[in-house]
Amino acid sequence: MNRTVARLTVLGLLGRRRGALLLVVPALLLVISVIARGADVDKHDLAVSILGQLSLGTLVPILGLVVGTGVIATEIDDGSIVYLLAKPLPRWKIITTKLAVAIVTTWVFAAVPTFLAGLILVGTQDNLAVAFTLGTMVSGAAYSALFLLLGVVTRHAVVAGLAYALVWESLVGNFVNGAKTLSVQQWGLSVARTVAADGSISAPVALGVAVPLLIVVTVAATAFASVKLAGLTLAAEE
Amino acid sequence: MSLPPEATANRTAAADSGVIHNIGYRSYQGPRLGRSYATRSLFVQSLRAAYGLGRSGKSKVLPVLVLGALAAPALVIVAYAILQHAKQLPVDYPQYLSTFSIFIEIFLAAQAPVLMSRDLRYQTVPLYFSRPITRGDYVRAKFGAMVSAMLILMAVPLLVLYLGSILGGLPLGHNTGHLLYGLVAAVLYAVLYSALGLLIAASTPRRGFGVAAIMGALVVSSIFAGVVFGLSGGLNGYVPESAHWSAVLSPSMLVDGLVNQVFGLVGDPRTTHAPGALGVAVFAVEIAALVVGSYWLMLSRYRKI
Numbered sequence: 001m002n003r004t005v006a007r008l009t010v011l012g013l014l015g016r017r018r019g020a021l022l023l024v025v026p027a028l029l030l031v032i033s034v035i036a037r038g039a040d041v042d043k044h045d046l047a048v049s050i051l052g053q054l055s056l057g058t059l060v061p062i063l064g065l066v067v068g069t070g071v072i073a074t075e076i077d078d079g080s081i082v083y084l085l086a087k088p089l090p091r092w093k094i095i096t097t098k099l100a101v102a103i104v105t106t107w108v109f110a111a112v113p114t115f116l117a118g119l120i121l122v123g124t125q126d127n128l129a130v131a132f133t134l135g136t137m138v139s140g141a142a143y144s145a146l147f148l149l150l151g152v153v154t155r156h157a158v159v160a161g162l163a164y165a166l167v168w169e170s171l172v173g174n175f176v177n178g179a180k181t182l183s184v185q186q187w188g189l190s191v192a193r194t195v196a197a198d199g200s201i202s203a204p205v206a207l208g209v210a211v212p213l214l215i216v217v218t219v220a221a222t223a224f225a226s227v228k229l230a231g232l233t234l235a236a237e238e
Numbered sequence: 239m240s241l242p243p244e245a246t247a248n249r250t251a252a253a254d255s256g257v258i259h260n261i262g263y264r265s266y267q268g269p270r271l272g273r274s275y276a277t278r279s280l281f282v283q284s285l286r287a288a289y290g291l292g293r294s295g296k297s298k299v300l301p302v303l304v305l306g307a308l309a310a311p312a313l314v315i316v317a318y319a320i321l322q323h324a325k326q327l328p329v330d331y332p333q334y335l336s337t338f339s340i341f342i343e344i345f346l347a348a349q350a351p352v353l354m355s356r357d358l359r360y361q362t363v364p365l366y367f368s369r370p371i372t373r374g375d376y377v378r379a380k381f382g383a384m385v386s387a388m389l390i391l392m393a394v395p396l397l398v399l400y401l402g403s404i405l406g407g408l409p410l411g412h413n414t415g416h417l418l419y420g421l422v423a424a425v426l427y428a429v430l431y432s433a434l435g436l437l438i439a440a441s442t443p444r445r446g447f448g449v450a451a452i453m454g455a456l457v458v459s460s461i462f463a464g465v466v467f468g469l470s471g472g473l474n475g476y477v478p479e480s481a482h483w484s485a486v487l488s489p490s491m492l493v494d495g496l497v498n499q500v501f502g503l504v505g506d507p508r509t510t511h512a513p514g515a516l517g518v519a520v521f522a523v524e525i526a527a528l529v530v531g532s533y534w535l536m537l538s539r540y541r542k543i
Contacts (some may be wrong), residue, residue: 003538017526021451025458028458028462031460032465035466035467035469036465039469039470046468046469049465049468051463053461054461054462054465057455057460058458059458060448062453062458063455064456065450066447066454067452069446069450070446070447073446074444077444077445077446078359107363128520155296156300156348157446158294158301158445158446158449158450159348159449160346162344162450162453163344166340166344166457167340167341167344167451170340171340222277226387
């Protein structure tokens with residue numbers, strides 16, 4: 001961790017109006033929860049579909065994508081990363097600092113609203129709010145690490161990340177069950193299932209598979225990103 | 239000034255043999271191609287850029303991948319229908335576009351910033367405006383290019399379906415009619431999506447941010463509409479007609495609903511459709527308002543540059 005790098009990253013990520021734009025995500029979640037609270041539908045199913053599909057399934061990947069690539073890819077893109085790389089600071093420290101900022105931002109903008117939405121929808125029933133918050137936190141961290149790596153590896157990080165989050169996790173995952181084993185979203189769901197009351201959430205991936213995969217992906221992505229940043233080529237692509 | 243003697247000798251010899259004639263400054267007197275030619279060139283260049291033509295190999299990867307991903311299922315569907323000796327295609331033409339809309343949205347999200355953000359980022363927009371083309375021409379050319387690029391993207395799989403089913407001996411009249419429905423849907427998708435996508439892309443010089451914002455807006459709005467649909471009774475066995483009003487919240491469901499209702503493609507009450515004549519009017523007006531509003535905002539955004 002380096003405090004200056006962290007401060008600059010936060011400024012780059014949330015400075016100007018960008019922080020306000022990111023606030024759209026939690027605001028939307030809370031608005032839907034308040035609307036849904038008044039509807040006469042089964043509250044439990046509703047909470048599982050809103051927290052599971054909307055929050056964990058869509059908002060967290062998109063937020064992770066914006067934040068994970070935003071902490072480093074924008075700097076690489078506009079070339080200002082050279083001033084950071086020229087400082088006597090180990091590259092892995094830059095990566096871990098930026099990752100920490102990304103993870104904390106994802107938690108603030110996704111996990112906290114998920115918890116609040118859960119409380120609004122079902123209160124403390126079945127432990128759903130806490131369960132989905134934990135699921136959001138672990139998958140948010142994994143997404144941040146994964147998308148930060150993409151930001152270092154390719155100029156088209158956002159498109160590649162979208163292809164993974166939407167095409168692989170949603171589209172392919174719907175048809176091919178095996179694809180769900182390799183999906184950050186399902187790992188988060190698996191963690192949520194363990195915390196929630198028995199039978200209230202269904203997740204296709206076992207916890208014994210999900211947790212090691214989460215840890216391996218997060219750590220490996222961070223390590224690989226450090227290696228890649230150590231040998232970064234700064235060249236215009238087009 | 240101590241050049242070696244042979245060098246000075248060479249120089250004087252060269253000066254003797256070559257004379258510079260002062261012909262004065264002459265401005266270009268020939269014909270000029272004018273504003274419309276420049277706009278057309280910008281349109282062609284933008285359309286090519288949308289598919290990465292004339293650019294590096296890397297920028298061709300994504301458009302080609304998306305085009306392939308959108309066209310490949312059409313081949314499979316046609317092959318399946320022919321092998322099964324089916325009376326008609328298992329997926330109707332407009333339904334094909336809404337089923338695989340994720341690829342259309344990815345294409346828009348990835349390529350709209352290519353057209354808009356790069357000019358802003360490298361500050362080439364003022365250079366365009368120092369030529370005869372006006373701000374309106376610039377927006378028109380970019381909008382036309384994006385709409386054409388998306389039309390090409392959607393027309394290819396539809397034509398694959400059509401040609402395949404005609405060659406496979408499926409009824410000609412039915413397929414031609416439904417191909418036209420599909421093409422109308424494609425035009426609506428192209429115009430609405432391009433207007434929204436280009437507006438978002440024009441508001442940020444950062445490509446990555448533009449991609450995420452476009453995709454976020456489209457995906458989140460359709461999930462939001464889905465949740466509202468569910469809340470108003472869409473998850474029950476019997477779907478009330480009023481639940482379909484939720485489609486006004488999402489651009490993709492808006493087009494899908496309008497096309498399904500106008501062309502009478504509603505087989506089952508769960509299919510997205512505009513509820514009644516009032517629904518058709520509201521959906522059509524909303525699409526028009528979104529397109530015109532986005533276009534106007536884009537114009538006013540470039541007026542400031």
